[in-house]
Amino acid sequence: MDLHKYISGKISLNDYLHRLNQNGASFQVHYWGVMPQHYDTPLHKHSFFEVCYVVEGKGIYTDDYSSYLLQENTIFLSRPEVLHQIKSEKGLSLLYVAFELIESESSESWIRIVETAKQCTEIVVHGKDEIETALLWKSLLIQATKRNNEFFEEVLSNIAYSLIISILQDFVPDLNKSNHMNIPEKYSMLLNQAQLYIHDNLSNSLKLTEVAKHLHISGRHLSRIFVSELGVSFSKYVRDERINRAVLLLKKTNLSIKEIAEETGFINVQYFTRVFTTMMQTSPGRFRSLFVDINTTTYSDN
Template identity: 60%
Template structure:
């Protein structure tokens, strides 16, 4: 407790502003309150986030009453009437902040507007989650005022904490789940593309790539269709053709060797597919490209 209070004093002295990656915040205050009981209904012109370390009570926001206890976080939005009540006392960590719009990107102005309208103002967190751990670490680090790079470390920790707190309230569980699925699918597709590229001279059937990625063939096929708009086989054939075109332009390999290098079963099939796709036979494509590179000067 004493370390937290000492850390709070140092934070209020050194960290009144944070800035990084297109977003800047004013920090109005850092707070540590070991015994918080009741306060009167009031408003702020800025955001305030409180984290309950110990105790039980209620938080009233625009007439709605919420039960709060250990490991509860709650957000007070600008110009919203709110009140904290507790008969036994609450051990609170809290911070008041607002966006510096003049030094922040339009993206962040939009995010903060979303935060002002967010409906979930009270959330339960686990004490080993990033935001609670970082908050405590920040206060402990702030108490060590003699340490090397003191202000730089504090500023970076404080900025990251504010971002985490905003994320906790602005990013709804539904939005978070959608982004997670999107990122996971995109990663799978990236790995599939790498596998195809690195094994182009082989047959690389859909089942081979799916097995390599520990997926079902159906799931992988759906990913190619939904994210790229083409089938797995169409994608592989496009990669083969593009690779063949590169080899025709940049090397002296025979057409037979290029067909083999790009995974076509024989030179006749390669010639037919390449011609249909590029509107030119492999030999003519190479000849045309060679002519384009040649410049003849005449006196």
């Protein structure tokens, strides 16, 4: 696999995939990497997870002063706050990603899963053939080179989320035995209907009682569905969807900030700006200008 042809895909991933929100989990992705020739790194640590997949080559991975052989089709996990190091005389072809769970936006079950991953002892997985995680990773990079696809961002987000889940399954064996990730059957249809209604009516007020009335259930019942299935409150889910829509409009339209605030259901532009800035750590105007700057930058691999 020639990784040089996926450099543009890596750039797209770093442009578009910073947060992944599905099924009660919210992941912050710090960076995506494609490294055709990786040699040595100094002994260092991160405050987040970093996962690498060896496409080609051989080397040694040191983690907490234990050493592991790296070879083709090896995936290895660098846990938060653990000293680690990569060494290779002839170079490794690597794919890598760095991420962490945003606990304040995630369910208790996801927090437990990630805590288990932090404590895992099997941090290197060798495969005779390409493992499922590698196939997802390559699929993601292939899709990331197709910026002109109509559903480009949606496809990327779904594959990236599946990749993170697959990575966690590689290192947290209990995930493969449990069905606790499944949405409860008796509520899944109601949740789907509520999500569709919210998605299609973001410019409206979207009060809990109004959405519940549309679904012919009580507000208390609807509130329980969001907490039990997604691990977030109804109001937080709506707010996140408004901001996600605002991000899309800032990227892809010339609508004014005021028009975007109205389109996403905020009561006024001041409130919209305050919520957006809190969630995205930058103002709507600054976000738009940064995005424009990124897309007009010429990248070089030299």
